[in-house]
Amino acid sequence: MATATHLITEDEAASHSSAEAVVVRFAGDSGDGMQLTGGQFTLSTALAGNDLATFPDFPAEIRAPQGTTFGVSAFQINFGSTAIETAGDQPDVLIAMNPAALKVNVDQLREGGLIIADEGEFTARNLAKAGYEKSPLEDDSLAKWQLVHFNISQLTLDAVKPFGLGNKEALRCKNMWTLGLALWMFDRDRQPIVDWLKQKFAKAPELAEANIAALNAGHAYGETVEMGAPFKQHHIAAAPAEPGLYRTVTGAESLALGLVAGAKLAGLQMFFGGYPITPASALLHHLSRLKEFGITTFQAEDEIAAICSAIGASYAGQLGITSSSGPGIALKTEALGLAIMTELPLIVVNSQRGGPSTGLPTKTEQSDLYQAVYGRNADAPLPVIAARSPADAFECAIEAVRIATRYMTPVMLLTDGYIANAAEPWKVPDMSGYEPFPVNFFEQRPAEGEGVMPYARNDDLARPWIKPGTEGLEHRIGGIEKAPGSGNIDYSPAAHQEMTDTRAAKVNKVAESIPDQDVCIGREGAKLAVVGWGSTFGPIHQAVRRSIDRGLDVAHVHIRHIWPMPSNMSALLKGFDRIIVPEMNTGQLKTVLRDQFLVDAKPLNKVSGHPFRIAEIEAAIEQALG
Amino acid sequence: MNEMTKVTTAKDWASDQEVRWCPGCGDYAVLKAVQRTMPDLGVAREKTVFVSGIGCSSRFPYYMASYGFHTIHGRAPAFATGIKLANPELDVWIITGDGDALSIGGNHTMHVLRRNLDCQILLFNNEIYGLTKGQYSPTSRVGTRSPSTPFGSVDRPVTPCSFALGSGARFVARGIDVHKNLPDVLKAAHAHKGASFVEIYQNCVVYNDDVFASFTERSVAAEKQLWLKAGEKMLFANGEKGLALDVDRLCLKVVAGDDASVIVHDPKNKGIAAMLIEMPQGFPVALGVIYEDPAPTFESAVIEQNAAAASGKKADLQALVSKGQTWQVEKEPHKL
Numbered sequence: 001m002a003t004a005t006h007l008i009t010e011d012e013a014a015s016h017s018s019a020e021a022v023v024v025r026f027a028g029d030s031g032d033g034m035q036l037t038g039g040q041f042t043l044s045t046a047l048a049g050n051d052l053a054t055f056p057d058f059p060a061e062i063r064a065p066q067g068t069t070f071g072v073s074a075f076q077i078n079f080g081s082t083a084i085e086t087a088g089d090q091p092d093v094l095i096a097m098n099p100a101a102l103k104v105n106v107d108q109l110r111e112g113g114l115i116i117a118d119e120g121e122f123t124a125r126n127l128a129k130a131g132y133e134k135s136p137l138e139d140d141s142l143a144k145w146q147l148v149h150f151n152i153s154q155l156t157l158d159a160v161k162p163f164g165l166g167n168k169e170a171l172r173c174k175n176m177w178t179l180g181l182a183l184w185m186f187d188r189d190r191q192p193i194v195d196w197l198k199q200k201f202a203k204a205p206e207l208a209e210a211n212i213a214a215l216n217a218g219h220a221y222g223e224t225v226e227m228g229a230p231f232k233q234h235h236i237a238a239a240p241a242e243p244g245l246y247r248t249v250t251g252a253e254s255l256a257l258g259l260v261a262g263a264k265l266a267g268l269q270m271f272f273g274g275y276p277i278t279p280a281s282a283l284l285h286h287l288s289r290l291k292e293f294g295i296t297t298f299q300a301e302d303e304i305a306a307i308c309s310a311i312g313a314s315y316a317g318q319l320g321i322t323s324s325s326g327p328g329i330a331l332k333t334e335a336l337g338l339a340i341m342t343e344l345p346l347i348v349v350n351s352q353r354g355g356p357s358t359g360l361p362t363k364t365e366q367s368d369l370y371q372a373v374y375g376r377n378a379d380a381p382l383p384v385i386a387a388r389s390p391a392d393a394f395e396c397a398i399e400a401v402r403i404a405t406r407y408m409t410p411v412m413l414l415t416d417g418y419i420a421n422a423a424e425p426w427k428v429p430d431m432s433g434y435e436p437f438p439v440n441f442f443e444q445r446p447a448e449g450e451g452v453m454p455y456a457r458n459d460d461l462a463r464p465w466i467k468p469g470t471e472g473l474e475h476r477i478g479g480i481e482k483a484p485g486s487g488n489i490d491y492s493p494a495a496h497q498e499m500t501d502t503r504a505a506k507v508n509k510v511a512e513s514i515p516d517q518d519v520c521i522g523r524e525g526a527k528l529a530v531v532g533w534g535s536t537f538g539p540i541h542q543a544v545r546r547s548i549d550r551g552l553d554v555a556h557v558h559i560r561h562i563w564p565m566p567s568n569m570s571a572l573l574k575g576f577d578r579i580i581v582p583e584m585n586t587g588q589l590k591t592v593l594r595d596q597f598l599v600d601a602k603p604l605n606k607v608s609g610h611p612f613r614i615a616e617i618e619a620a621i622e623q624a625l626g
Numbered sequence: 627m628n629e630m631t632k633v634t635t636a637k638d639w640a641s642d643q644e645v646r647w648c649p650g651c652g653d654y655a656v657l658k659a660v661q662r663t664m665p666d667l668g669v670a671r672e673k674t675v676f677v678s679g680i681g682c683s684s685r686f687p688y689y690m691a692s693y694g695f696h697t698i699h700g701r702a703p704a705f706a707t708g709i710k711l712a713n714p715e716l717d718v719w720i721i722t723g724d725g726d727a728l729s730i731g732g733n734h735t736m737h738v739l740r741r742n743l744d745c746q747i748l749l750f751n752n753e754i755y756g757l758t759k760g761q762y763s764p765t766s767r768v769g770t771r772s773p774s775t776p777f778g779s780v781d782r783p784v785t786p787c788s789f790a791l792g793s794g795a796r797f798v799a800r801g802i803d804v805h806k807n808l809p810d811v812l813k814a815a816h817a818h819k820g821a822s823f824v825e826i827y828q829n830c831v832v833y834n835d836d837v838f839a840s841f842t843e844r845s846v847a848a849e850k851q852l853w854l855k856a857g858e859k860m861l862f863a864n865g866e867k868g869l870a871l872d873v874d875r876l877c878l879k880v881v882a883g884d885d886a887s888v889i890v891h892d893p894k895n896k897g898i899a900a901m902l903i904e905m906p907q908g909f910p911v912a913l914g915v916i917y918e919d920p921a922p923t924f925e926s927a928v929i930e931q932n933a934a935a936a937s938g939k940k941a942d943l944q945a946l947v948s949k950g951q952t953w954q955v956e957k958e959p960h961k962l
Contacts, residue, residue: 247952292936301737305704312708338698428948468693471672476688478696
């Protein structure tokens with residue numbers, strides 16, 4: 001649950017159970033180290049056993065001019081003692097490191113929420129840059145929230161004085177002072193952060209010591225300073241979880257791990273061809289460190305070369321993978337058609353971002369579903385899978401490898417900027433529990449007088465994978481239409497009709513080896529189904545859960561296999577009276593559902609660059625049933 | 627590899643597919659030259675891959691009895707890079723044209739050369755777009771009249787070998803489709819470890835016939851062709867003329883064949899190579915291996931680094947997924 005209970009009035013407290021969850025937002029200048037602070041707070045929270053979800057929200061500029069509103073970088077974390085599936089609707093606590101951070105974020109703070117501001121940064125100059133005429137700390141403009149402010153900058157300078165740093169370097173420790181305070185507020189252990197700082201600054205021990213001193217000073221400040229009622233220590237109990245080993249994972253990490261696992265289960269070496277693009281580059285970074293797993297990573301000269309090299313590697317017998325975001329996927333599209341035509345396995349990961357064109361490179365959106373399903377010239381179907389959360393990306397990656405190798409087809413794996421960057425606790429999987437799906441390269445030479453048949457078909461309609469280097473099976477493939485079986489150039493009407501039909505039928509056959517679509521909460525045949533895909537899972541799930549708690553007859557269906565869809569999808573959807581489809585686009589899955597199943601799916605759309613809030617979906621549920 | 631490889635003939639390298647170029651096309655001659663050369667290279671058909679882009683020349687792989695991949699326009703070097711990195715034992719040939727390699731695929735040509743992927747790049751230069759019916763290309767001379775430039779082209783052409791040299795190629799050579807020396811150029815390209823760039827002047831009989839006649843015609847060949855050989859003097863016109871360095875102006879000049887200043891060809895001399903490639907009117911056309919200075923190949927560097935980075939590490943998937951700061955949940959901490 002994303003509503004805080006620790007800051008409520010006594011009256012409210014009487015009607016609520018103990019604190020379940022808190023949403024904290026750290027906001028500062030993009031040079032203030034807010035992502036680092038948030039990341040470390042996340043780690044300490046995970047180690048305390050809370051469930052959590054995070055939302056890093058940073059500008060597209062690496063270092064925007066200091067103190068400006070467009071240079072504000074924020075990190076939101078929702079953590080609690082119950083299952084957490086979103087980064088939280090509204091922060092309960094906002095830590096604002098300067099006027100701009102306050103200005104950009106304060107309206108999202110829930111009414112009555114707590115603002116902690118660094119008054120040392122509320123100078124006339126900074127106020128002007130943020131567009132404040134006078135300091136909001138000193139008028140009534142923040143009256144609907146609870147405000148505490150102190151001079152974090154000065155307190156930090158005092159704390160690190162013994163280490164003789166320059167003023168600029170000393171002020172850089174501000175984020176650790178703030179983290180120390182946050183650790184005190186939520187009763188967190190400082191030791192993991194101390195260990196991390198020592199490791200991070202191993203080559204500059206004085207910086208490590210200064211940062212540790214700032215961390216301790218922030219913590220001590222919370223402990224000793226009497227700030228009054230709103231500012232006190234809270235204890236959030238550990239969340240219930242299945243017993244086992246846990247770690248935190250971002251979507252980019254789990255995707256990398258899933259691809260490594262998938263390649264291993266298939267018995268293949270991996271080739272990853274990529275080109276830097278936000279927010280997809282993290283995958284290239286993670287994989288490029290894992291050479292011992294038989295991985296070759298290649299930073300190509302452009303998006304096109306990235307996918308072409310991956311297709312080349314698949315042709316030569318490795319698992320070819322490429323990754324990008326929407327604009328880069330657009331560039332790869334022609335090559336994707338060749339992979340479909342030559343029927344080679346390939347994984348294409350799309351970390352979606354706001355668009356079109358450069359759009360909102362650092363903000364999340366799920367508006368590339370049309371591109372994934374329909375976005376190629378000619379009849380060019382391919383399987384499409386979408387991950388719903390950072391942890392789910394691991395399973396989706398394995399599933400993508402399984403489908404690509406079994407059906408000899410490129411597979412599009414959709415994730416988004418939110419999933420890629422957000423962290424959540426992850427129960428470490430037991431890899432012995434995964435059934436291997438080893439690839440068998442075709443090596444049987446044709447009988448005397450018979451030709452090689454690179455386009456012969458098995459029961460799945462997949463063609464054989466023949467590695468160059470295999471004696472007696474020399475053959476040629478390419479993008480020109482070909483004769484069934486032999487694969488020789490053949491433009492004849494019959495050949496094109498048959499090959500087009502077969503390529504589509506093969507992709508449709510994937511539905512035979514994927515699980516039936518389930519209803520994750522609620523009942524089949526409910527009055528209303530909320531159907532989603534991708535990273536809207538969290539807010540939809542919470543909204544449906546709350547609605548069910550309130551007695552509404554609503555169900556949540558979340559689709560992993562976007563194309564082809566599970567075989568039972570038609571019957572399942574037709575069993576509901578009404579369907580709404582929340583999406584961070586203008587209604588793309590809605591169109592596919594209407595097209596495929598002739599159901600009256602109604603859109604619920606949001607393209608603000610921010611994930612859905614639970615309340616928005618709850619309201620839509622109420623309206624749909626009203 | 628040689629002793630294990632079966633002896634082949636030119637016929638063994640011809641596929642069963644009907645060749646579909648226009649009658650009289652220079653591509654036939656190049657195909658024959660390649661098929662004739664392959665047996666002499668001591669390579670196995672199954673270890674050989676011809677990769678091409680799009681254009682008339684890019685149909686080439688279908689006619690070779692090896693492995694072949696006819697890809698998309700301009701991107702053959704990128705496919706070749708993936709193929710070679712995935713299996714460095716494969717002998718990779720890239721077949722491309724002036725439009726494929728220097729217009730739509732210019733970027734990939736540059737990068738495959740600077741990376742020095744071990745492969746042979748045969749650029750069939752006919753100074754025209756043949757497959758799309760005769761538009762001018764990036765190597766067409768100023769004033770070329772074509773369906774898209776009915777009043778003559780106005781943009782200046784690129785010189786393929788200069789582009790290659792500027793991109794960091796370590797092997798740059800030229801040949802002529804119908805010339806008897808082409809197999810020797812191909813052999814030299816194959817012998818070179820790294821990206822071997824070979825420009826082949828190829829006559830398009832339909833859209834740009836005789837565009838190279840000014841130096842390929844039998845009657846002018848001796849005067850207009852300078853066949854370079856490492857360690858030998860740069861002589862042409864049956865030895866009557868030679869090239870020397872005009873030291874004051876730092877350029878090449880034509881001198882009498884017996885002049886003591888005639889330069890001996892050192893393929894490692896990049897400065898001279900640049901001058902040979904861009905020789906102006908009145909000079910012969912430099913042919914054969916113009917520049918060769920081997921350097922470590924891309925795939926060998928990748929493999930070496932992969933091995934070094936992996937050395938001493940175990941590929942333990944369970945350990946990998948369990949990495950980082952972890953915590954153990956013993957039992958459900960509380961019931962709600």
